[in-house]
Amino acid sequence: MTVISLKDVHKKYPLGKTEVHAVKGVSFDIESGDFISIAGPSGSGKSTILNMIGCIDTPTEGIVTINETNTIDLKDKEITNLRHEVLGFIFQNFNLIPVLNVFENIEFPMLLGKNPLPRLERETWIFGLMDEVGLGDWKTHKPNELSGGQRQRVAIARALVTKPQIVLADEPTANLDSETGASIIQLMKKMNKEYGTTFIFSTHDQSIVEIADHVIQLKDGKIIENKRS
């Protein structure tokens, strides 16, 4: 089942007096449960494509659909609800809320919904997730008390806590050493298998690209390779 579809998507940015054409007519489909890598060198348009899939940016031309809904037609409230209900985000810089501890950071997206789970159920689910990502003993620690790898594990748990259909990870290993980076990708893969969540991650590191089932190679804003293993 296709969950995401990009059709002839372009993205142009104004840069001073000139214009940068970051994405040039990209089209591809993503199936439910895929573990996809969008790979390419810096400036190839990986993050821009992820941003458009994540509904935090809009294409200049073309169509992005999620579950057959054209995201361009949605209002801010609808897009916010879509992001909350369907998407999970993992950022290169972890982007945890500094004033919240590990548990609260993971819990945070759950409380943004209209009907959060009852407290006991919520706590059971979060503690389970924390154990899954290896942070069972770090419940009350603040982000600044964690290593980079641990922070990214918190981010993964936070992305998964609302049981989204799709998780978008923008260069999740870029700020980690290679060993930790590999473990993070392995963790994402494990979650993909366990929960059936579609994972889309961008990277410029060829060594972790191969872990993906589906690789989309970009160069200068265009797809140069779209292969499934």
Add this chain to the structure above:
Amino acid sequence: MNISKIAIRNITRQKKRSFLLGGAIAFGVFIIITIGSFTSGMTETLKTNFTSIMGGHIYILGTETLDSGRVVQVIGDTADLGKAISTIDDLVEEYHIRSQVGMGEIIFGSKSTTLQISGVDWNKEEMLLKTLTVTGGSLENIDNPGMLIIPELIADKIGVMAGETVLVRMDTVTGQKNVGEFTVAAITKDQDNFSFISMAYTEMGYLNGLIGLGPNEYQYLNLHLNNIEDMDIASERLAAELKKTSPVDLGKDDSDDEKEDQRHGFMFGGFAPGAVEEPWEGTKFSITTLNDIMEPVLQLVNILNIVSLSLFIILMLITMVGLINTFRMVLIERTKEIGTMRAIGMHRGSVRSIFLLEALFLSLFGAFGGIILSGVTTIAAGLIRFTSDSPLGLFLNNGKLQFITSPSGILKVVILLSIMTLAAVYMPARKAARMKVVDALRAQY
């Protein structure tokens, strides 16, 4: 719940900055609440002191014109007055009748000083007796003719002691000079430190004889009400009833200078008898209330309150400018965080709420600090005992300043502060909420 938690924790992120802002708010709140408490306390103290000294809340003065055209202060035939008073009987707790020497001269040996003497019916002045603190002599035989109670200040000035005899030079109601002999029965602490009036007391019958009044005559009828709030209603009802049979002057209706002077004359010791513009038949009643006497003081209190409110608003405006600038900085510092929260599903309204709540909590913490500081200050200031000749004597209650902090006053300050805070932070909060998610996430700070 989560939004409030984040807002509160955000305050602690920049402790020094939050402390300074909260401190500025606390200072403003401290100023307005302390001044408000002082003025309220001052008003109440003055009311209590005046009520005690004057012997009630409503003062009825009787004046008659003699054949010579001279005006004398006297209430004799009480039938009309009694009937009028019966109409407000439900509002009155006690009735006090008094005669008074406005400006007497007390002489002991070679020393003399001025004082006022009230002639009182001791059988009906329990309330007054309770307020007198005896420092010399006793109150045992005070209802004997010629017994005099004088304040400590007067006793010290002329060097007299209890049991000794003094002379008092005074004017009779018809303006004649007379001298009376008194025995100092008791020396009292200056009443409620209200020493500027230097009121002495004696048995009314004896004083009446000296000032030319009959044994059943008096000059003032003072009414002590059950509830001070009924003062205006009671005086209006009384005046309406009295007007049916007698000419009546109402203190609050008198606006010309002469009557204004009369009112102050009444306040500080009785009208000076003299010729008057138009003679009248029978007794003319003048009704003055504590509110009329307090009017200049209340005006002063109002001015003080306006000054403190203006000061508070100016202080708060300066603080609000600081608050706006702080939250503009906060907006920059937390751009990426805002982007993250929006990306994971937070609505614009919630982002705005975090900013508004953070500012509101900061203000409320500051206000709480200001209230505590004000409470500590007023309690400490209220413990200081001033000497009886202190320039603050007018505002002292048993030698101490009185502070009355009204919860509704505090609530008004907190509400005003909250509105100002929310208005100040609204624009940065709105800007944060309307930020484009992608731009916020790209921020490098």
